Amino acid sequence: MINRTLLILLFIGLAFWSCDDNQPENIPETNSIHFGTYLYEDEDCSGSDIQYATFDSEGITFFDYLGDNCDDTVGCYAVNTYELSEITQDSFLIVPESGSVIVDGTINIDGDSLMTLSYTTDKGTNEYMWEKFSDDVYSFTPACDQEYAYTKDIADMLVYAVSNDGSLLWKRYIHGGIWDLASAVTPLSDGGYMVYGIFDGIEWGGCCYNLKWDVGDIVKLNGEGQIEWRKEIDFADDGMSSWYNYIGKSLIETSNGDLVFIAPINGGGINIVMMDAGGNLIWSQNYPDLGFWNYNAEIMETEDGDLAVMAGYTAKLTLLDYYSGSILKEAEYVGLKYPRAIVNVLGDFAIIGNAPEGDDDYSPVYLLKVSSDGDEIWRKIWSEDSNRPRTALDLIHTADNGFLLFCYSDPKPYATLIKTDSEGNELWRKKYDDYVGGSQGWIHQTDDGGFFMASGYAVTKLDANGNVEWNASAPTGFDKYFNNGMVSGVNHDMKPIENGAVMAGYGSSDWE
Template sequence: MRICSILGIWVSLLMAHPQIRWTKSYGGDDDDVGCAIQTTSDGGFIVAGYTYSFGPTWGNVWLLKLDSGGDTVWTKVYDSGKDFDDAKSVEQTKDGGYLLVGNAGLGTTDGEIWVIKTDANGDTIWTRRYGGGQGDFGHCGRETSDGGYIIVGSTYRNYEYRIWVLKLNSAGDTIWSKIAPHASAGLSVRETSDGGYIIGGAYNTSMSEDKLWLIKLNSDGGLVWERTYDDLSGGRCIEVLSDGFIVTGSTMWGGFGDMYLLRVDPQGNEIWRKTYDRGEEECGRCVRQTPDGGYIVVGYSGRIPPYLIYILRADNSGDTLWTWLYEGSGDWDDGWAVDICNDGGYIISGAIGPGDWDLHLIRTYPEPKVESGDNMFPITKPKVFPNPFGEKTNIYFQLSQPTSVKISLYNSLGERLRERILSLSKPGAYLIPFDGRNLRSGVYFLRAEFASTRVTFKIIKR
């Protein structure tokens, strides 16, 4: 973030996050959380998580099908017969149905990995549980190119948790399973272009000095390579790129770390890493590659309390384009997942407090696209909002190339009151907060000059 003085007033100059299209909350009187979300083939959304408001036991898997406007098409509650059920991942499968992976009896001594396969209406085709007796966790699952499924989680063996990977056929029967030889936690999995799998997790979780652990398996579960990365913790989400992988998480297992992005090549060799420290506790829960080759990350940031949903947009080198601290309740908010919508906007899933959580969705408009050439405003023209304003307003504009911007303030008689020149080194969308508390009520004019373009705004101070 760069700080500059406009019209004698100190303001911050930021790349602007996309505007909100809609937000909606779902739930009842108790905790309800959306842990995973995906844009579906019909342009709507599927959301999975857990509910303590609905269902026969204390904590059930909750699946919601929504249309493109966030209105409910149907919801389903799945009960294992135990308390503390949840779903940590959801994916629309090739047959139009859904794969859910989570937990039956999360955190209990008889907890099991729970996999649910549904049809397009959320009706159960089959369910399977894996483990039991010692306490196991399910974190992530994906449909594979052979019509089966790959599942990752953790199993409790020899007084410690270890990564557990299961390959299932289309009916949920186990083809093979692999368990790590030492303390670890399996958090994310993806199929790779060669038919193998990449696993993201935490290494040495029983000790204080845990590390990020990436494991590459072949199609039969054989080890191809493994890498650990110092000063980073569990890979909560991993995405397959055309030439490697991108991982996000926290620099410290169990909290009080910083959000990070790690970029590695197909053999797991580090290309770059970036940490994003706001001076609070930050964690990246989900990352997606954007159409321009950059990344969108969602997680949380804060201290106890408040926590806020933390959204970060980075370019293909991990450099920050914009950040967004979304305050839903102002108390205890949490971002869990993000996906890219059909129009290029974002859908973000999480939960907001205070008190009992509600499942919360944020749907944004697409980011303004900056095109090459002489057109300074290829998507939207500059605008000022709100207008009229009380104490503060904002100047929003886009640049297609680095340039100098001159901003001048005039009164209703045409007298120039202030003038400042800004040097903007990057193309993109900019938001300039304008503090008008020192102005008297009345009509003013803001003029912005960009190279050969001049735009004048009439603004009203209430």
């Protein structure tokens, strides 16, 4: 029972053990300075994973308490013992066993106090540490009388649908590892949904990241949010990264029924993946000149059936051949950076992003309109604005042929909508009690002429004038309360559905 991911705090497991009615039995051992009992230094389950290891002449034994807040299964210890083969005085090879969770395992002990376990899986090399707290060898009871499946869990993929009137239609927490993230979702022509994300990702100041950017997970849901199938997809062969990567975004279903999404690649640039409805790879292409800083990239299908991508550290529109991903045309827009969203405007395109910082030390939001070939038509930049509109989040082309921009502005809380006419001239602006959360937000127009707005924290329904009709959570916090139920988590994507919206992110039923 060995952890596989990365998290935040060290749990003081000794305090738990010393208060437990099931006290360990002291079994003295000598013969080696390394013999003794070690406490797991939990960096994977917010400090709540209680694990011990004992080292004696019989080998190494791991005790994993399944009743802690990481496993939350049953009040007993899962016990696994392995024989050791000495490599040097301070390093040992774990003798492999058939069906063992540890393959190519080694143990290194530093200064008679810190034991490091290393082993290899298909996701790379794993290292976990135990700190010695006693030279005596203990046994921990009660031992489990049966084997349990891998139960470690903090956050799951969260996918849920909400109607325009604020009713929770369905919700699904999908478990796969300690930290799981649904980074993108799209409704499908068959009435179901496809979810893209990662199972067993890396938590670091929020969920989730990975070290192997070219592997992800997809989950097919039916119209009621029930799982039909799930699979891991491997869409490139780039090896392991030395830094954390975003999982990806902008999952869409094309008019041909295929699926397309964007993932950041090691060392900068983006990868665009096309797969069929069954999750089988059609093509995957790297674009090293297109950036993915802080989620600033988006892809869409054009009216002529090809693909348009806005991405880059400078604002760049790239038109791609649908069937191969080959670049058809590129256009770069001097003086603009970090494009966030692109929408179709009667065959042309409109883009929202952030302009470079000016003398007042902020990057103002911009609205750019270009032709179907990428030729600039006009641009608007909110650079001379005392409220500092910035951090572009989303853009829609409204029914009146104008635009609605979702961004930050001062003062706190930051969520701001700016309505413009067809030429980008501002008509009205409204702020909302929402700190956004995760620097992500989405908006779409509803059948009644109003708007559906979501951020990492909040889900809000607005009327045609931008006034709040109902709000499920704000200004901060994971809990979102609807007319008939709640979810607890952080949104990473929203897409319109008939008379409502579907959201995806991470969360847990344990948080409710």
